[in-house]
Amino acid sequence: MAKVKVNHDACVGCGVCASMCPDVFVLGPDGKAIIVEQYRGASEAEGEIPDDLVDCARSAADSCPQQAITVE
Numbered sequence: 001m002a003k004v005k006v007n008h009d010a011c012v013g014c015g016v017c018a019s020m021c022p023d024v025f026v027l028g029p030d031g032k033a034i035i036v037e038q039y040r041g042a043s044e045a046e047g048e049i050p051d052d053l054v055d056c057a058r059s060a061a062d063s064c065p066q067q068a069i070t071v072e
């Protein structure tokens, strides 16, 4: 498992993460990225994902123009 978090203040809603890794990220009602419901934690902007999704989440984090995603 890995923890994944989206910094809502930094996210500009470009959608790159949701298209690169739709199993983890989705755009929420306000147009900013959130974690898919299945893996959501205390808030919709953070959660825990299984190991087989870590690579795609990291790729999305690397591609985020705002560096708004952390995976640890």
Ligand code: SF4
Binding pocket: 006, 010, 011, 012, 013, 014, 015, 016, 017, 018, 032, 033, 060, 063, 064, 065, 066, 067, 068, 069
């Ligand atoms: Fe937001 Fe970054 Fe995802 Fe773009 S790639 S929607 S800025 S978290």
